[in-house]
Amino acid sequence: MSTVELYNFESARKDFSKCIENTVKVEKKEDLLTFVQQYEGSDAEKKATLDQAFKDALKELVAVQRNCAKFKTVINLSAYAVTQDLCSSFTPFHLLSDLFDMVTLDVCEATFDLVEDNVYLWKSDMFFEAGKNYLLRMCNDLLRRLSKAHNTVFCGRIQLFLARLFPLSEKSALNLTSQFNLENVTVYLSEPEELKPKGSDKNESMEGIEEGEMSDLSFSSDPCPIDYNLYRKFWYLQDIFRKPTQCYEKAPWKKFSSVSTCGLWGPISATHPLSELFDLQLSDSNFRRYVLVQFLILFQYLHLPVRFKSSSFVLTEEQNQWVDSTQEKVYRLIKETPPDGDKFVQAIKHILKREENWNSWKNEGCPSFERSKGDSSQTKQKLSRKSVGDDLQATGGKIIKMGNAELTRLWNLSPGNMAACKSDKRVFLPSVEEFFAEPIEQADPENMIEDEYKLVNNINFQWRALRLLARRSPHFFTHTNQPAMALPAYLELMVTKLAKEMPPAEEVKTQIEDEEELKDTPDEVDNLKHTDTSPAEVVEKLSAQQIQLVSDKIDSDWKKLATELNFLDDEILYFESETTEVSAQAIKMLTKWQENEGERATPGALKIALREIGLAEIAETIFKNITE
Numbered sequence: 001m002s003t004v005e006l007y008n009f010e011s012a013r014k015d016f017s018k019c020i021e022n023t024v025k026v027e028k029k030e031d032l033l034t035f036v037q038q039y040e041g042s043d044a045e046k047k048a049t050l051d052q053a054f055k056d057a058l059k060e061l062v063a064v065q066r067n068c069a070k071f072k073t074v075i076n077l078s079a080y081a082v083t084q085d086l087c088s089s090f091t092p093f094h095l096l097s098d099l100f101d102m103v104t105l106d107v108c109e110a111t112f113d114l115v116e117d118n119v120y121l122w123k124s125d126m127f128f129e130a131g132k133n134y135l136l137r138m139c140n141d142l143l144r145r146l147s148k149a150h151n152t153v154f155c156g157r158i159q160l161f162l163a164r165l166f167p168l169s170e171k172s173a174l175n176l177t178s179q180f181n182l183e184n185v186t187v188y189l190s191e192p193e194e195l196k197p198k199g200s201d202k203n204e205s206m207e208g209i210e211e212g213e214m215s216d217l218s219f220s221s222d223p224c225p226i227d228y229n230l231y232r233k234f235w236y237l238q239d240i241f242r243k244p245t246q247c248y249e250k251a252p253w254k255k256f257s258s259v260s261t262c263g264l265w266g267p268i269s270a271t272h273p274l275s276e277l278f279d280l281q282l283s284d285s286n287f288r289r290y291v292l293v294q295f296l297i298l299f300q301y302l303h304l305p306v307r308f309k310s311s312s313f314v315l316t317e318e319q320n321q322w323v324d325s326t327q328e329k330v331y332r333l334i335k336e337t338p339p340d341g342d343k344f345v346q347a348i349k350h351i352l353k354r355e356e357n358w359n360s361w362k363n364e365g366c367p368s369f370e371r372s373k374g375d376s377s378q379t380k381q382k383l384s385r386k387s388v389g390d391d392l393q394a395t396g397g398k399i400i401k402m403g404n405a406e407l408t409r410l411w412n413l414s415p416g417n418m419a420a421c422k423s424d425k426r427v428f429l430p431s432v433e434e435f436f437a438e439p440i441e442q443a444d445p446e447n448m449i450e451d452e453y454k455l456v457n458n459i460n461f462q463w464r465a466l467r468l469l470a471r472r473s474p475h476f477f478t479h480t481n482q483p484a485m486a487l488p489a490y491l492e493l494m495v496t497k498l499a500k501e502m503p504p505a506e507e508v509k510t511q512i513e514d515e516e517e518l519k520d521t522p523d524e525v526d527n528l529k530h531t532d533t534s535p536a537e538v539v540e541k542l543s544a545q546q547i548q549l550v551s552d553k554i555d556s557d558w559k560k561l562a563t564e565l566n567f568l569d570d571e572i573l574y575f576e577s578e579t580t581e582v583s584a585q586a587i588k589m590l591t592k593w594q595e596n597e598g599e600r601a602t603p604g605a606l607k608i609a610l611r612e613i614g615l616a617e618i619a620e621t622i623f624k625n626i627t628e
Helices: 009-026 030-037 043-064 068-083 091-102 105-117 128-145 152-165 228-242 244-248 250-269 285-303 317-336 341-363 376-384 405-411 417-421 437-443 459-472 487-501 505-520 522-529 544-564 569-578 582-600 603-612 616-622
Strands: none
Touching: 009 030, 009 043, 009 068, 030 068, 043 068, 043 091, 068 091, 068 105, 091 105, 091 128, 105 128, 105 152, 128 152, 228 244, 228 250, 228 285, 244 250, 244 285, 250 317, 285 317, 285 341, 317 341, 437 487, 459 487, 544 569, 544 582, 544 603, 544 616, 569 582, 582 603, 603 616
């Protein structure tokens, strides 16, 4: 193919647009790469040209046809062009924003699965920083266009996508300083006035109401008197709810407590229709719940310690007592409100408890939810977790329950206590040469180490050194007529004697390096040390086939098995969220257990765990050849 000079932006743009159109028809992405590479010019020129060509191609498609499949092909092609460094990284997001602005909501909903399915692509390093703001703005624009009454499913899809797109550590949507939306003002009549009979001007009364939201309501044709005092008190509460800090002021608190106590509980708790301006609302269970839950949210804020709350915002003892008693009354009213009042109360308590956790997280400075590999808390958790593998050791799978997890683990580490005491693994006493290598080096005058930095003056080192000398050095038990000397001086003397007997430092270093090399080749060391190892001592590993068989058999009981294998509740929830297939969840759990336990994840260990949860028949079927 001959090389074409990129001499004119407009000419090249038209050529690129035509190439994109042809590529969309045949759906062969490589054609675009080949076509662009034939042009000579800077990368910036090519990218700018292709960016505009993609926009033109998409605009042409929208104008000619409403084919969602073609739209998706163009977007996918632009993402491919980004990976090949043919266009700018924000081009796919420009196209998505333009597309959702140009088409109807039905087409938006049909096309949005392209955005959802590629969430992992958008989260990759190549796309995330360039596109996160575009995607957020695009989703917010869609939510503003959608009806909360008619498009609830689509709204939910958008919210779920945003939750999957942004990490938990993303703070852009957090109200870090605990500010209130003071612009959320509820406007109501400040002075009583004659109101029209209900239904006298239905069109005017329905203005601003979304279609379908009030279709089930009927209006009485008879005029009804209005209790303006109740009306004014009720809507005054919204001003307190939008700015709870008013409760810490004397006058607003007095008015709020008076309104709540005297003017509100009767109408809210009434089950019959009221001849009031808002009788329909107060007779509606959902509306009553909205009001009562706002009280609970307010009370939670008044009680909780909030990081950015002023130190002067403190309730008196009398105010706290009123809040507690009123909160109990609110819960009772919610419980009495049908349908399923008890369940609704439990759900609200659960939500408020989660809100307390989020508040505590913000008070702590919003620490990251992601654990690094060197996280000490994670290490501590791993060390503190009990393990079935610890309980199933050399006894061949037979386990003696001691009534306590730690006692059970210790008791079953070895077939007998004497055998455990004689184990080579208990020999961890260092050699004299290794332990005193650094003090000997410090004692050399050429190194010019000050006395305060020498190990012989360290109390912990002195204690360990005496124990080691008593066990390993012939110089410790020697007869002498000299009076006792200070411990640092004694250790200096011992270091001098040991230095004369020890080989040069280079030889010691070489010997240590040789030992390290042997540690790095465990197979060779095992061959040298355990050439007479019997076949019965070889640990059988759990195979992938056995994991598959167990997963297919246990079905939904895998959660019981996970608990027996010491997985935490949040880990079990994680396995459930990864896939909807029960067998796949079990496979993920067992595979993770095998990774965590290593050599201790044996067929015998899994067999015992299955017995413990009442699946002895499955254990015998799958591991029938495993002896105990």
